[in-house]
Amino acid sequence: MNKLTLRLKEQPTVPLEAEVLSPDTFAELSNEEIRSKTVYHGKRQCRLDDFFDVDGERSDDVEIHGDLHRVRWIGREMSRGRITVHGSVGMHLGAYMKGGEIEVHGNASDWIGAEMRNGLIRVHGNGGGQIGAGYRGSLKGMRGGTIIVDGSAGLEVGMRMRRGMIVLGGPAKDFTGLQMKGGTIVLLAGAEIRTGAWMMRGTIISLKPIQMMPTFSYACRYTPDVLRVYSRRLKELGVSLPYAPQDGAYKLYSGDASVPGKGEILVWDALSA
């Protein structure tokens, strides 16, 4: 299928809510129909082409260029196709996503893949807070799919997540895996404090030592078989997870006893060379 290319021509002065930036919207529309789609510049309703040059039509392969840090809700609820962004994006990237792929060559903001169900989101720069989280009041965060952020992340990553996987290349701030109910978070560069707080179930894997909540207790040092499976899957995404016994093993901590929960935190413990 041909590619649909959008270029930001006018920097919004206040946040631009543009949930129409989704393969689901564009797949069946002509160029003119795409141009006339509504975006919300603050309280003003504008046409998409007030802000973007649009090249191509009827495509679910979408490429967007420009500094989109004020543009929110890109790929919201998308279920198919691909969005590639060359530049940084604003909040709620791929929120409620059901399928397809998003790749951002730049930074993203808070609520990446919030409450998503399926699909893949990859951010090559830094992410914000509440990645894969449940919105305020929701009982569940992401329910499936994969989010990979090469850079750092903010607070409450994976808050109340139920299933799926989040991989962070850079360090995360506080409350990673807060009230987690399932799924997996992989921290290649560790996290600040309160990781796994109030966890019920699910797994957090950290390759760097992290500060443990007092309500987690050390269980044993081993490498569960499932690591091998994760490692193979992550390899396809260009992330390597150690599991070979000659390199080291994982220290398993379980908690959070305050719930009381059956969550697991695995911290890589390398054999010194």
Add this chain to the structure above:
Amino acid sequence: MLRITGGKVYDPANGIDGEVRDLFVSEGKFVASAEEGRTIDATGMIVFPGGVDVHTHVAGGAINFARAMTPEDHRRTQAFIRSQSRRSGIGGMAPTTFATGYLYAGMGWTTVNEAAVPVLSARHTHEELSDIPIVDKSTLTLMANNEIMLDLMEKGEYERAKNVVAWYIWAAKSYGVKAVNPGGVAAWKWGKDAKQLTSPIEGFTRLTPGDIISQLARICHELGLPHPLHLHCNNLGAPGNISTTLDTLNHLDGHRAHIAHSQYHAYGGDDWDEMRSETAQLAEYFNTHPNVTTDAGAVLFGDTVTITADGPWQHLLYKLTGRKWGNLDVENETGCGIVPYTYRPSNLVNAIQWSVGLELLLLIKNPWQVFLSTDHPNGGCFWRYPEIIQLLMCADFRTECLKKLPDKIKERITLPELTREYTLYEIATSMSAGPARALGLHHKGNLGLGCDADIVIYEEDKDVARMFGHPRYVIKGGEVVIEEGDIRATPDGHEYISRPHYAPDTDEFLRPLFEDCYTMQFENYPVEMERIEKPAIHDCVPNS
């Protein structure tokens, strides 16, 4: 002026059952004739008096707490987008104030009774009510756990207690008295409940829930309140509570009363596994006691948020659901709990509750005694009333719904045996004329001359839920407020207030107690009349 011509009129207050009649309105009231003004041609349409909700929770500290607790529901529910005639808001389980008015009016309800107001925060409730447009409103004051009144009852000072109740009603600028789990909410301050009507209440030596019920029923009668004691019985929601409910009714000593949401009080069995419907027993009581009314408190499957002054029950529900829980204690007056809840057809207890609500509506023979309600939002949201009407009018539809329930339910309920179908006349009674009469609002739910011109006009439709959910016209006080699904006008409603008589020395009696018990100054306590938007005061004539 307004003329409504050619419609089939259902006006139970005047015994009119589907006759084609013309109605004339002038200055908000029905008149014998009108020459000028707009004519609505209602030929082939159905004309009802506007709906009256005898028991709902739409304003005040508790529902407002529920709103804050459920942002996840606000996100997924109906949004009310601001227009030039309409303010913005949110529908759903606990609608915002403006949306509440639009939603009630949108389905033809024009009067609502907010059934649980603590005096201490009554000022808040009135401020919220003035932000609920279109509908007329009244409020009931929570009395059955007020420590000052309980102390007086414990000491046997009945006359003084009566004066104090009257004083509180006027201080709260309310319309009547609500009793919730008498003694049980006071006991909840100790983390306890009051389940036995004849056992002393925690914190008291002699006083029992039964004493409170008998005395409050008598007080309401003697004060000459337009609405009798509005009673939420002890032991709400518990298996086997039918015995408590029947015992409660016996404690009325022949006085009138309105039993709130009786669905929650008609269960047999000793525990959750054994729970069953006992509606036959309860309906029998109503069928032989025409001076007692009730509302169904029907349950509909789906998400809602439960709100009740019944604190101990809410703590139990929190433990059962493991979800969110809010608790408010209102000093020495009352308290309340808030728990979001989902009624599921696959859950045996929920399925029985669904059936019990409908059974009561069908087994209580006289629609002047049993009214449409879900105890909004406890059993379901008020904007789902059309679904209940459909269940009452269509036995086939009930049979269809029953098929989706667990098989085990069959020996626990009686609904499958009930073939009764409500007529339009009976629906008009249960949703309007009946509750209006029970509330003592004689100019409501009544299309007779001189009454308030609150009218709802439906286009006849085989799909009953659609017909009642989407009236063609709604007229409030003679003004067309809804037309073809659009809000045309949003006038402010009246607030009904009762002024019962009390001894002049009641102020001086209460002042020192107040300084002892309350954290607020005595002078700041009563709600000032200027704060009520469009008050309509009913001066009570005492009965001896």
Add this chain to the structure above:
Amino acid sequence: MYWGGNPAECHPRHFTKYALMPKSKFLPRGRKDRTAVLVDIRPTKSAKAADIFLQVRPGKDFELITILRALIKDQKVSEEAVAETGITLEQCTDLIERMKKAKFGCVFFGMGLSMTRGKHMNSAALLTLAAEMNAFTKFVAMPMRGHGNVTGADVIMRWQTGYPFGITFNRGYPRYNPGEFSTVDVLVRGDADAAFIIGADPGATMPQPAIDHLARIPTIVLDPHVTHTSNLAKVHITTAPAGIAAPGTAYRMDEIPLPLKPALKSPYPTDEEVVRRIKQAIVKKPFWMPEGAQMTAAQV
């Protein structure tokens, strides 16, 4: 229990009128019939009023509360892990025993808890602990709010919009997301192109980037006094001080509404009057939203 608050200096009547001293039917000896606990990072003046003072290490409140939540459920927590909070396991066990034995437990928490690292999760922790304590005895928790009528704003926003704060109306109906729509975040990111401020002085309290943005955009302030914010505003309308010269309602921090009865007359209009007049002027302009607009797509 007071946690991260200093009522002796910040809410002086809280002890005497509300929580500690009053004599009552079931506590006839007032203060003597109560046990008071203070948890804070330093012994403030309030510590003198408490029977037990627990000095928690700064930034360890969340950990300590989470430990208490585990301990009330008879879960094991290691002595060393507990000690890192600055409180010993023994102190925790003793506290829990007293809490469980109480007839009615009440926790008030201040900004020492809710505005330090962890913020809303610190409050959530304490609220959860109080909720869970009800498995043993009656327990409640309540925030000690800051200045003025912040509770009133919160209460009214809730009944009109369903949300307490952090609300946007840009799609024609209320949406909520603290962090995205809360004032301080909106200003820090520079998301607003105008500001209208009533009864607050963000110029004195907010972080510098937020203040800088207020100075950049047209800022309008309604305030009886000259304030930091009014100094950087494009427009300052002097209004009558609420409660002193303007009537209304204030909501106490337990959400009890109190009438404001003005003692003085002011030559200036009330806030309400000014807003009403601005609104009347706006109504004359063309309505901002296109007829039949489809606004509801975003769920947050």
